[in-house]
Amino acid sequence: MKTCIIFAGGEIADLNFIDTKADLVICADGGYVHAEKLKIIPDIITGDFDSYTGELPECTEIYRSVPEKDDTDTMLALKIAIERNCTHVKLYGALGGRFDHAFANIQTLIYAHEHGCKMEITDRDNIITVQGTGTELYKKYDGWYFSVFSLTEKLCIEKMAGVKYPLEDYTLVQGFPLGVSNEIISDNAVVSVKKGTALIVRSRR
Numbered sequence: 001m002k003t004c005i006i007f008a009g010g011e012i013a014d015l016n017f018i019d020t021k022a023d024l025v026i027c028a029d030g031g032y033v034h035a036e037k038l039k040i041i042p043d044i045i046t047g048d049f050d051s052y053t054g055e056l057p058e059c060t061e062i063y064r065s066v067p068e069k070d071d072t073d074t075m076l077a078l079k080i081a082i083e084r085n086c087t088h089v090k091l092y093g094a095l096g097g098r099f100d101h102a103f104a105n106i107q108t109l110i111y112a113h114e115h116g117c118k119m120e121i122t123d124r125d126n127i128i129t130v131q132g133t134g135t136e137l138y139k140k141y142d143g144w145y146f147s148v149f150s151l152t153e154k155l156c157i158e159k160m161a162g163v164k165y166p167l168e169d170y171t172l173v174q175g176f177p178l179g180v181s182n183e184i185i186s187d188n189a190v191v192s193v194k195k196g197t198a199l200i201v202r203s204r205r
Contacts, residue, residue, distance in 0.1 A: 001088055004026060028077040046062075072101070091120065146202055151174070155196035163184055
């Protein structure tokens with residue numbers, strides 16, 4: 001398992017929670033500011049550099065793009081991580097600030113999932129990931145909510161157990177947020193998906 005950290009350019013309210021251990025560290029444009037504050041020299045910095053204009057470390061690989069591009073800077077960083085055979089990615093700085101960027105980063109999670117990469121958007125108060133078919137376990141954190149949303153038109157859940165509001169043979173739909181604000185009441189929640197793609201959100205109260 002090869003791991004990667006990506007720093008995006010959104011706000012990070014608390015740097016202390018960040019786990020800096022990874023095989024590869026990539027900064028997406030202004031995300032380099034977070035690495036600087038943590039005194040981390042990233043392996044790679046990529047982007048069009050419209051939000052970071054300072055000096056860049058000499059020993060870091062730099063991939064410059066033009067502003068007129070289809071990929072966001074964060075998507076460019078993810079694609080590099082996948083090209084470097086990273087299978088697990090944690091994305092920081094993906095939620096604070098502009099909502100359009102936050103939503104684009106949710107779509108980046110979907111891209112990672114579709115390309116066989118397990119990716120999490122993480123900050124002090126949220127852990128967000130995507131699940132496809134199969135069974136996954138989600139660890140309980142005291143004082144956190146556990147929400148499941150359908151990213152596809154329908155999400156066919158075989159079983160959701162270990163939670164306050166369990167489901168069995170139930171179909172969540174994209175246009176109704178039934179799965180919001182559940183709670184994990186066992187050591188782990190168990191989510192088994194028969195068909196569709198789920199957005200899994202763990203949020204601090």
